[in-house]
Amino acid sequence: MLLGNLLGRRGISVAIIEKQPKPYNLPRAVHFDGEAMRVFQAAGLAEQVLPHTMVGRGMLFKDTHDNVVVDWSRDQEIGPMGWYESYRCHQPGIEDALRVGLDRFDHVSLHQGVAVEGISQDDEGVTVDLSDGRAVRAKYAVGADGANSFVLSALGIRLDDLGFKEDWLVVDLILKQPRPDLGDYSVQFCDPVNSATYVRGVGDRRRWELRLPDDRAGEPDAAEIWQRLSRWITPTDAELERDAVYTFRSCVAEKWRDGRVFLVGDAAHQMPPFMGQGMCAGIRDVANLGWKLAQVLDGGEDVLWSYESEREPHIRQFIELTVSLGKLINQTAAGETPKGKMQSIWPELGAGLGSRVGVGGALAPQVRAGDVLADDVAKQGFYVLAAREVESDLPVVVGAQDWLAQHGVAAVVVRPDGYVLEVFA
Ligand SMILES: Cc1cc2nc3c(=O)[nH]c(=O)nc-3n(C[C@H](O)[C@H](O)[C@H](O)COP(=O)(O)OP(=O)(O)OC[C@H]3O[C@@H](n4cnc5c(N)ncnc54)[C@H](O)[C@@H]3O)c2cc1C
Known part of the structure; x- marks a missing residue:
């Protein structure tokens, strides 16, 4: 669609x-x-x-003693x-x-x-x-x-097949009463036995994803689901919207x-x-x-x-990072991993249109030209993003001077999907 x-x-x-x-x-x-x-x-x-x-707050990875081992906070400003x-x-x-x-x-x-x-x-x-x-x-x-x-x-x-295959139970709940203590971060509860994910949803929606043992017999029933959730939430606080077992691959x-x-x-x-x-x-x-x-x-x-x-x-980079995070989630017990910060990745495209020198193939920032976002100025066509006014047959948007300077370029041609086609020194 x-x-x-x-x-x-x-x-x-x-x-x-x-x-x-x-x-x-x-x-x-x-x-x-x-x-x-x-x-x-x-x-x-x-x-x-x-x-x-x-707006997403970010994700915390916690060990079995509830210590944060990885902090993947997201900026709360427009990026x-x-x-x-x-x-x-x-x-x-x-x-x-x-x-x-x-x-x-x-x-x-x-x-x-x-x-x-x-x-x-x-x-x-x-x-x-x-x-x-x-x-x-x-x-x-x-x-x-x-x-x-x-x-x-x-x-x-x-x-x-890149080698990851695990069954997880996904449980969506709707809060009946406020539970601000659950927090706005998503949390990965790393645990070699019972790893789990908590996701703060929109409005009153909250999600838990619970790893299932490989040798389990049948699908968990409502009683078992509430039993596994009891560490965080009970039927007094929320109703079950749905549960489903997914094989993550x-x-x-x-x-x-x-x-x-x-x-x-x-x-x-x-x-x-x-x-x-x-x-x-x-x-x-x-x-x-x-x-x-x-x-x-x-x-x-x-x-x-x-x-x-x-x-x-491009996608392989995301899959590899996701699979290594899965290993962290499933293997970390208390005190095994030093605390660290994680940054989002923005990989370059693989070989294709234009060169891959410098920021060629990287995602270009989208600036505002007055009240209008740059991609809309260009009506989702190609445009030049330049540090200062330049002549071009394409629409020109002036901005992102810091980003251009950081990469040692004066201007780039941005494709309709936001990636850099050409770089001008
Ligand atoms: C528990 C869980 C949590 C997730 N969380 C996130 C998340 O937070 N963020 C994120 O980015 N991704 C997340 N994902 C992944 C995301 O849900 C999928 O990557 C995404 O839904 C895939 O979209 P799609 O359109 O490719 O396929 P689908 O959503 O599967 O849509 C395929 C459509 O094709 C139709 N179809 C199938 N066969 C035919 C046919 N022969 N003829 C006509 N129609 C057909 C189906 O009915 C369906 O509507 C999550 C996945 C799971 C399981």
Whole structure:
């Protein structure tokens, strides 16, 4: 739906096929970052998304004696993306905003309650067979169909398993009365036996994620769930909204493209949720692919070859860090790890468009030009970000002097997805 909004805004015709007849009204992702917010802005939906969020305070990792071993606090000021560094979110609210956003475009249609059951392609386009007997013909198709992707298997693409596989119980609660003592930080309770995550959700929502033993018998019932939560909360304080067992995995598809068909999101990669980055990665995928598809469909240079080469090494950095955090969470007992601070990572894109010298391929900051954010000045096109006025055929935004000076450059060309295409000394 996000890709549908991004392409809709660029005037591209899109048909979205979703097998579920109704929205899935329960939360999964509870966090996204400032770069993801920049993509919602690119879809013209920042104002619609914001009411379903709150600014993220950060994450603490505690040992079995409740000592903080890693402090990953987030800035409480607007950051380089032009947005806060981290947001807590209520996913059904965000999905509603995306769905309503599609109504802006006569050329984008959403078909719910219909599954994709076949996919074939030729030199001119792709034919997608639907469960209701119809077929959709398009120039390109994008498999955004999640962890059990039909498109991935139909294309015969294998997943590169990066070795993490654990079962965790995810419990969403709604507070019946205030519990300020639980705090606004998310907390990773590191423990070699009973590791757990607490997440402060939006409004009265609170989440716990509890690691399950590999040799458990069956799914935990309500009594067992409350027993494991009793250290923090009881039924007097909160009601159970839902519980579900997830197998957290780490994997990357060996190919993200086959001819005219692309994979994005969990269909292309999966990681445990310890950094709150799985959905963010899918958001980056469609930000990267969206403007490239639109450019090619508008008759511009074919840059689609760069989608996988730019995105794949980028996501691997997140997966590797997430998996090492998972090890920390599952192995740290009291007193084993010295206290440290953690910073968010903002990796460069893998090889692709433009050079990778200096800040080439890095995420450019988004400054304000008066009341308007720079990406909006450029109407989600390319623009020059310069320390002072320069002549260019592209829109020029003056600002980010400190960042430019720090990297020894006078100006950069910023792509529609916010990454640096070209650098001028
Ligand atoms: C417990 C938990 C917590 C998480 N927390 C975070 C977090 O805080 N932050 C974060 O960034 N990420 C988080 N994630 C990861 C995030 O939820 C996923 O990465 C994200 O939902 C993937 O989005 P997607 O659109 O790729 O796939 P999905 O959300 O799985 O959507 C795929 C869609 O495709 C549809 N579909 C499937 N097959 C077909 C078919 N054949 N035809 C038509 N439609 C089909 C499905 O019905 C579904 O609607 C978390 C994940 C879990 C499990």
